[in-house]
Amino acid sequence: MKIRTKYHGEIEIKNEEIWLFNNGIPGFPAEKEFILLPLPDNDVFTILQSVKTAEIAFVITDPFSFFQNYEFSIDDQxxxxxxxxxxxxVQVSVILTVQDPFEKTTANLQAPVIFNVNNKEAKQMILNDKQYTTKQSLFGPSGVK
Structure with a gap:
């Protein structure tokens, strides 16, 4: 099927590439299907693109590449x-708020995205851990220098 995307224009995707967010993403409850799109010449950041709405796309990354001490437990629910x-x-990513200049970009460590690579289901899980914030600097004291 063809979809419109925020950063990649119109592309062809396969059903098996779609990740199901049964409850949507917080703030976007109607957005239940997403795909992961690579950024050209970049294996650190990925686009989490809504299948339904071209304008809804998030830049995500593996938090453990930037925050070596980042840890949490996945709740029973x-x-x-x-x-x-x-x-x-389990694959874990975090949503970034990209800034200009890029060095000011932040990561939402308070709400990691949990992917089940076995069944293509995913969820953004809200942590009840005050040590993590929604705007943690990627390149600051606790991020990569």
Whole structure:
């Protein structure tokens, strides 16, 4: 099927590339299907693109590449909802707020996106951990220097 995207124009996608967010993403409850699109010449950042709405696309990254001490437990509700059974099935990303200049970009460590790579289901999980913020600098004291 063809979809319009925010950063890649019109592209052809396959159904097996679609990630299902059963409850949408906080702030976007009607957006339930997303795809992951690579950025050209960049293997650190990815676009989480809505299948339905071209304007809804998030830049995401692996938080552990930037925050070596980032850790949390996946709550039972998320484990059940995503049908997670093995640690190997889990992929974690965080949504970025891209700034100009890029060095001011922040990561939402308070709400990681949890992917079940086995069944293509995902969820943005809200943490109840005050040590993480929604606007943690990627390149500051706690991020990569």
């Amino acid at each position: 998320t484990l059940e909802q995503l049908k997670l059974q093995n640690e190997e099935d």
